[in-house]
Amino acid sequence: MLGFEDTRPLNLVIPLKQARAIGKHLEIHTCGELLHHYPRRYLHFGSGADLDGVAPGDTVNVVGTVTHTESFRTHKPPQRTITKVYVDDGRRVFQATFFGSNYAQRVLKEGRRVMLTGKYELFRNQPQLAHPDFVLLDGPTEATGSLKQLAHFGDLEEILRGREWLPIYPAAKNVSTWTIMGAVHTVLKSLPPIDEPMGSTPIGFLPLNSAVRQIHEPPATGPHKALQRLKYDEALSVALAMGVRRADAANHTAPALPRVAGRDQEAMLTRLPFPLTGGQQEVLDDIAADLARTAPMSRLLQGEVGSGKTIVALLAMLQAVDNGAQCAFLAPTEVLVMQHARSMTQTLMRAGLPTRVVALTGSMPAGRKQEALLKIVSGEADIVVGTHALLQEGVDFFKLGLVVVDEQHRFGVEQRDQLRAKAGESTPHLLVMTATPIPRTIAITVFGDLTVSTLRELPGGRKPIQSAVVPEFKPRWVERAWEKIREEVAAGHQAYIVCPRIDGEGGVTEVAATLAATEFSGLTVAVLHGRMKGEEKDRVMADFAAGGVDVLVATTVIEVGVDVPNATVMMVRESEHFGVSQLHQLRGRVGRGGNQSLCLFHTLAEEDTPAYTRVSQVAATSDGFTLAELDLLNRREGDVLGTNQSGLHRTLQLINLVEDFDLVKRAYDDAEAIVNTNLEYARAVTADFVAADFEYLDKS
Structure with a gap:
């Protein structure tokens, strides 16, 4: 993808023992993979520890200044010295208690800057850490406890010198954030300057070379500028890949399926028991115009629950049937397939139309399945409604002209392409539908290869629930x-x-x-x-x-x-x-x-x-679009992208799907300009894009 590559094996740059642990527990094997393992948050000197959601017994990290200390010896055996160190992190004062640590008593003096990591407890409403590990941030020192792991990567003073922001990484039980921090520091020291992937730095952003370094080792001003640049590159990567898909689709040829006067679509429109809403009519007209062209339609129809998407899809399919083409309607469950098949058949019969609907599911008895397959390959079936079974080998169409995918979030880009490929040399038109309103940031990234139509109004007679x-x-x-x-x-x-x-x-x-x-x-x-x-x-x-x-x-x-x-x-x-x-x-x-x-x-x-x-x-x-944004706020990004989204989650590690719309929109516009002026370059920088990674919501 767009960005930089560093394929050096990690075990040739950092100590072998630490490289093996990072590879085993984090599946990170190259320097580039490590540098793409971004911090999940930062400790900022003087800004206060984030204790939201922290429970007693959780490990916390504190960066602050020692305000004063107290030491005393216990009277009861075993006699030992207890040292209480009070550290102000800019928001509250923590009490760190050390038992018998002469080193802590000697070095933790008033005015010293220190980083502590230990179990969080509350004692008389005051936050405290019992015998935490620590390292001084303002002078020669040695680390204690888990922080000693930093010393495997060189001189502690050199690693920590001048840092006001300390990265906290997604870690594992056997690989601490400090091991990752030391490994990243070592890799960055040996990393040559990074070239701009687009030839020049985008206006208003840090150079990529600076951004990669500052995301891990921020300057005094913090990581914000580095984050913005790397978010932009993430968004641009996806937008370029989608732009290439759009451009490639435009080079394919689809059957022209114009409206045919006096045929089934027109008859259905005149015989519907209810008038189409203004929104339905507008969307249908847009689809009809797309179907009449030889450039394959790629359209997403999103609409409120009950807004009448299915009747629009049926009318679009009738336009294809009027031209002698078959339609495939892909639905996510067998219950839904059978209901759609029954409902479409009843609607067509009430209108007096001879259009033939055939259902195909994986659990059908062998005899019924074979009968359905024969009707599909012979052209006897006009509309084929099916589950994933439609994607299997052995399902061959006579003349596939239009593919409709219901509940798009249940199917990936690769699956809808797989179904389109069954048309042979020509590319069928594609209409994908969802009643799960898509937040606008996702709409222009994950669905950037589709033209989006939206139905908001409910058909007449429907009352709010x-x-x-x-x-x-x-x-x-x-x-x-x-x-x-x-x-x-x-x-x-x-x-x-x-x-x-x-x-x-x-x-x-x-x-x-x-x-x-x-x-x-x-x-x-x-x-x-x-x-x-x-x-x-x-x-x-x-x-x-x-x-x-x-x-x-x-x-x-x-x-x-x-x-x-x-x-x-x-x-x-x-x-x-x-x-x-x-x-x-x-x-x-x-x-x-x-x-x-x-x-x-x-x-x-x-x-x-x-x-x-x-x-x-x-x-x-009851506004699904408001709820879609609420959904993003209530879920972590990984949940939004779904349990099957590992590839996409790696691609969109930094983008906040709620807050970063403006940045994503700029990347989308820039990508469109690049694709229009230099398609082959866009194709080259997105060559490793995996379409299967880009599904939206797996709600199960």
């Missing part, structure tokens, strides 16, 4: 919630109960059995979860959609796309276990008809805890 928190510590509220669900069923409606697990206490099995025997005695209660066979899941979902089930107790298998207009109430059990976007998605399963609907967020969390606050924030707003 009311939401409420139901805490377990208020039993009357819980009882009222069950009562409300019974009232909705008595009025002829249906309900969802969503559980965070299948088995055990609070799981689908236990909750369904308990409710059927108590709160919902006399009602039809069914269960749905991921361990059920495909045909069984499809049967339960079809029964629920037909009104044969009053209360469906399910896992998040019903999270996306499931559309039962008669369902008007949902309770999410133990909602603190779900993510912000996931709760918003679940809520979107009700309110899909014209009836007033309600989502109840049950929680075991105590009031005034972060978990309770997060659930309350979701209940307080």
Whole structure:
């Protein structure tokens, strides 16, 4: 990627024992990999230790000035000297207590600058460290305890001289931050000047050579400028890679699929039981124009839960079918595939259209799967709805013209490219959809190769979904919630109960059995979860959609796309276990008809805890775009990028997905200019970009 390479083996630059430990426990083997292992925070002399979230017994690091000391001998055996050293870190005074340390008593004098590391405790409301390791920062010294690890890399005074900022690195049990700090210092001493990857320093930024050095060993002014430059390079790397993808796509040829007057798309538009919203019509017109061109469409359609993305996709697919092309509709779960296939078939039949829809899933019986494959390869199937099974070898299309990917965050760039490749020599048009609104920083990085369309308004007749928190510590509220669900069923409606697990206490099995025997005695209660066979899941979902089930107790298998207009109430059990976007998605399963609907967020969390606050924030707003930003604030970046995002997480180590939009936007604009003027150069500097690393949210 864009930046610098230092492929020197680490064991040729730092001591062999430390190189082996870093390689074994951190999987870092070269000098370049070590220099890309950035500090997670800094100790700044005089700025105070960050004790947010620190509990007694945790190890903390303190940098400050000794204000005074006290020494005395104990009377009871074993007699020893106790030295209390008081260190002001700029925000508070720490008491460091040493037992029998003549060295500490001798060198820790008033006015000395010192770094301490030890177990944090509170004694009479005063923070203290019991027998911490320490090193003096303002004169010849030797380190104690774990800080001795710095001495493996040379003279301590030379390593620490003049430092006002000390880096704290992501470390391991057997590789401390001090070992990493010493190793980085040794590597930087032998590192030749780093050239600018773009030929010249971007205006307003530090040279890359300075940034790489200052991120690890900041000057008195701190690491901010180095951080900004390296963040910019991270963003520019991704933006260039996406720019190259866009440019390459423009060089491919797609089948031209213009609107055909008097055919199926036009017939569907005139026979819909409801008018399209202004937003739906605008997006459909943009898609129609894209499909009419021979440049492959690459468009992302994001929209609020229930904003009508699927009907827009169906109308777009009909435009392709009108031109004799097939469409592939990729969905993340078998339940959703079967529902989409059934719903599309019913919609087409009501409109009197002969368009043929075929479903394909991995758990289909061999006979049905073979029948589906024959219809796909012969061209008998116009629209093929499938799970990942569509990506497998042996799935061949007769004439694939349009690929639609539902719930984009469940599929990576590589997977959607894999499906497009099934079209043979031509490149099919691509429409990807998500009801998880994408924060704008991610939209221009991870989805930078796509044109983004947004649906914000709900179709006519949809009423906003009311939401409420139901805490377990208020039993009357819980009882009222069950009562409300019974009232909705008595009025002829249906309900969802969503559980965070299948088995055990609070799981689908236990909750369904308990409710059927108590709160919902006399009602039809069914269960749905991921361990059920495909045909069984499809049967339960079809029964629920037909009104044969009053209360469906399910896992998040019903999270996306499931559309039962008669369902008007949902309770999410133990909602603190779900993510912000996931709760918003679940809520979107009700309110899909014209009836007033309600989502109840049950929680075991105590009031005034972060978990309770997060659930309350979701209940307080139905704006998915606001919640997407909240999601970023509530998660660490690694969680946002997902458990399968190791490559992307390595690429975006420094960018803050909430705060760095302006910087990312500048990188995106700069990348566009570079791609337009020097495509081959952009291709060269992004040659090792791995598209599979760039998935968005893995919400499971």
